[in-house]
Amino acid sequence: MNEMSNRYPVTNRSKVRRLPKRGSAERAQVYAILDAHFLCHIGYVIDGQPYVTPTGYWRHGDRIYWHGSSASRMLRAQTAGIPVCLTVTLLDGLVLARSGFHHSINYRSVMAFGQAAKVEDLEEKTAALNAYVQRLYPGRNAEVRAIQPQELKATTLLGMTIEEATAKVRTGPPIDDEEDYALPVWAGVIPVRQIIGAPIADPRLAPATPLPSHLAPYADGEALDEVLSGTAKAAG
Amino acid sequence: MNEMSNRYPVTNRSKVRRLPKRGSAERAQVYAILDAHFLCHIGYVIDGQPYVTPTGYWRHGDRIYWHGSSASRMLRAQTAGIPVCLTVTLLDGLVLARSGFHHSINYRSVMAFGQAAKVEDLEEKTAALNAYVQRLYPGRNAEVRAIQPQELKATTLLGMTIEEATAKVRTGPPIDDEEDYALPVWAGVIPVRQIIGAPIADPRLAPATPLPSHLAPYADGEALDEVLSGTAKAAG
Numbered sequence: 001m002n003e004m005s006n007r008y009p010v011t012n013r014s015k016v017r018r019l020p021k022r023g024s025a026e027r028a029q030v031y032a033i034l035d036a037h038f039l040c041h042i043g044y045v046i047d048g049q050p051y052v053t054p055t056g057y058w059r060h061g062d063r064i065y066w067h068g069s070s071a072s073r074m075l076r077a078q079t080a081g082i083p084v085c086l087t088v089t090l091l092d093g094l095v096l097a098r099s100g101f102h103h104s105i106n107y108r109s110v111m112a113f114g115q116a117a118k119v120e121d122l123e124e125k126t127a128a129l130n131a132y133v134q135r136l137y138p139g140r141n142a143e144v145r146a147i148q149p150q151e152l153k154a155t156t157l158l159g160m161t162i163e164e165a166t167a168k169v170r171t172g173p174p175i176d177d178e179e180d181y182a183l184p185v186w187a188g189v190i191p192v193r194q195i196i197g198a199p200i201a202d203p204r205l206a207p208a209t210p211l212p213s214h215l216a217p218y219a220d221g222e223a224l225d226e227v228l229s230g231t232a233k234a235a236g
Numbered sequence: 237m238n239e240m241s242n243r244y245p246v247t248n249r250s251k252v253r254r255l256p257k258r259g260s261a262e263r264a265q266v267y268a269i270l271d272a273h274f275l276c277h278i279g280y281v282i283d284g285q286p287y288v289t290p291t292g293y294w295r296h297g298d299r300i301y302w303h304g305s306s307a308s309r310m311l312r313a314q315t316a317g318i319p320v321c322l323t324v325t326l327l328d329g330l331v332l333a334r335s336g337f338h339h340s341i342n343y344r345s346v347m348a349f350g351q352a353a354k355v356e357d358l359e360e361k362t363a364a365l366n367a368y369v370q371r372l373y374p375g376r377n378a379e380v381r382a383i384q385p386q387e388l389k390a391t392t393l394l395g396m397t398i399e400e401a402t403a404k405v406r407t408g409p410p411i412d413d414e415e416d417y418a419l420p421v422w423a424g425v426i427p428v429r430q431i432i433g434a435p436i437a438d439p440r441l442a443p444a445t446p447l448p449s450h451l452a453p454y455a456d457g458e459a460l461d462e463v464l465s466g467t468a469k470a471a472g
Contacts, residue, residue, distance in 0.1 A: 013285060039327055039341070041277035043288035049249060050279035052288055052323040054345050087288040091275055091430065094454075099381040100369045101391070105275070109290050133336045143421050145335040155337070173438040185379050186445050190454050191433030194327065202409040202423040209422050218330070218426050 013113055014164035022168050029167040033110045034059050034088055035232035036225040038136060042066065043085040044116070057086065058128075058135045059232075062162045064112065065119070065128050067155050081117035084160060088112075090225055094190040097174035098183045106189060108169045114160035125157050131235070138234040139214035194224040249349055250400035258404050265403040269346045270295050270324055271468035272461040274372060278302065279321040280352070293322065294364075294371045295468075298398045300348065301355070301364050303391050317353035320396060324348075326461055330426040333410035334419045342425060344405045350396035361393050367471070374470040375450035430460035 008014070008025040016023025024030075040057045043050055057066040064086060093106035119125050126147060133141050174187050198220040199211060217227045244250070244261040252259025260266075276293045279286055293302040300322060329342035355361050365388075366377050410423050434456040435447060453463045 039325070041279075041288050041290075041323055041325070043277075043279035043286035043321075045281050045284060045286050048281060049319050049349075050281050050286055050321045052277050052279035052321045052347065054277075054323060054325040054343065056341065083285050085279075085286045085288045087277055087290060089275070089277070089290040093433075093436075094372070096373070096376075096451075097380070099387075100365060100377065100383055101387040103369065103372075105292065107290065111288065113285075129336060133339065136330070136339075137332070140332075141336065144333070145416050145419055145421070147336055151335075151337040173436075173440070176440075180381050181440050182442075183381055184442065184445060185381075186448050186451070187438040187441055189436045189438075190451070191436065192430050192460055193433060194428050195431040197329075197427030197429060200329075200409070200425045200427065202425075204409070204412075204417050205423055206418075206420065209420060212422050215332075215422070215426070224428055 008162065008165045010166070011164060014111070014166045016166055016168060022170055024167045024169070025165065026167065027165075029169075030110050030112070030162075030165045031059070032229070033090065033108045033167055033169075034064070034112070036090060036108070036229045037088050038228060040066070040086050040088045042116075043087070044082060056132070057088075058132045060128075060131065063159055064114070064162065065132070065157060065159050067129065067132070067157045081115045084114060084116045086112045086114070086160070090194075091192050092171070093192050095170075095174050096187050096190065098176045098180040098185045098187050102174055102176050102180075104170060104174065106170050106172070106191075108167070110165055110167050112160075112162045112165040114163045116158045116160045119157040119159045122152060125152060125155075128157055128159070129155065135232060135235045136228075137214045138231055140212070143212060143214075196220060196222045196224060196227065244398065244401045246402070247400060250347065250402045252402055252404060258406055260403045260405070261401065262403065263401075265405075266346050266348070266398075266401045267295070268465070269326065269344045269403055269405075270300070270348070272326060272344070272465045273324050274464060276302070276322050276324045278352075279323070280318060292368070293324075294368045296364075296367060299395055300350070300398065301368070301393060301395050303365065303368070303393045317351045320350065320352045322348045322350070322396070326430075327428050328407070329428050331406075331410050332423050332426065334412045334416040334421045334423050338410055338412050338416075340406060340410065342406050342408070342427075344403070346401055346403050348396075348398045348401040350399045352394045352396045355393040355395045358388060361388060361391075364393055364395070365391065371468055371471045372464075373450045374467055376448070379448060379450075432456060432458045432460060432463065 055066045089109040095104040291302045325345040331340040
């Protein structure tokens with residue numbers, strides 16, 4: 001794929017069929033949604049059986065990384081470089097219409113397709129794992145205990161280059177049948193958002209250990225998608 | 237499967253390999269997590285390629301339903317009764333440890349396996365679609381305009397009986413290496429929760445249309461998982 005392209009290629013695999021006006025292959029929109037979360041659902045196939053696993057991920061350009069124990073079935077199956085679909089969904093609201101049929105949800109989602117393969121090079125592996133902490137908590141790597149050789153060995157790191165991706169977004173009020181607008185039924189949107197709560201210190205934390213400045217963005221009441229969009233930008 | 241069993245069978249497909257102490261095949265725990273959300277990620281396979289689609293779902297006993305336009309690729313592919321993996325994930329918090337390696341997340345998730353097949357019988361289809369509105373907003377069916385024959389026709393309803401399912405849960409503080417507890421690093425949990433916002437009336441709503449009592453559970457500031465657990469119970 002041309003790295004300078006503003007859009008991902010669209011093939012039979014990634015073409016949005018259901019309500020295509022909601023779909024987009026624009027790279028900027030795909031990045032914006034990917035950078036607004038860190039938890040995805042990865043789909044892969046073993047012997048014809050699909051598996052969908054919730055997993056933390058991080059992005060560097062068109063590369064997406066995720067990791068886990070070497071014991072994980074998913075990662076064992078993916079070491080050979082197998083096709084995956086990585087989906088990220090942000091639920092933004094419940095859409096209530098004047099008929100059951102037109103009820104909907106507001107959301108932002110990305111389906112990204114590629115071949116997942118193990119990252120074996122120790123230098124790249126170390127850098128990528130540190131990048132995950134950096135992406136979530138810019139500055140935290142300087143404070144935590146550094147990764148140990150046996151931890152590096154115990155961690156399987158997977159990477160995939162996005163071959164195709166589609167963003168899908170729905171916003172706004174319900175769209176009812178014209179004749180239904182006259183009905184005396186409440187219609188509108190109930191917003192939903194992932195919100196940060198007050199930090200809970202580890203019971204074994206030494207008294208008077210301050211909350212570090214790199215956690216300032218995660219203030220009580222903040223929206224997770226905005227925090228993560230901000231830390232992604234800060235991490236560079 | 238024995239309907240009276242408290243646990244789903246565990247086979248190679250559903251066995252929890254990664255940190256098995258976090259896994260459970262107990263039906264009550266699977267139900268509790270499924271009833272705490274309505275948005276899942278469904279994995280299916282076409283020609284060896286996995287697809288993961290975010291979709292609304294609802295549960296009746298061991299049956300899970302979801303729907304969409306007949307135009308949807310996913311539903312076209314699934315009409316024959318194909319293997320799917322339906323995953324529901326609730327993110328509960330970010331877990332910050334004293335080393336990058338032990339960072340984690342708190343969550344509740346279910347992976348449910350079964351064969352998805354089209355529900356064609358019109359009576360069952362009507363009942364199931366009404367059950368979706370009822371599950372989200374108990375009482376709302378009596379107020380909205382009833383489903384029309386052409387809408388029923390345009391909607392593809394999929395159902396699957398849970399053959400196997402596994403719940404996985406992580407709660408609590410980070411688990412650090414013993415020697416790391418002495419480090420002067422803040423550690424703990426940053427809670428995350430899906431929270432309801434203030435309702436946004438449709439701009440075309442007739443003035444003075446009241447917010448109906450069936451939306452009372454969706455009050456500003458409530459947690460979506462608690463609201464949905466409550467409405468699932470109220471819907472019966």
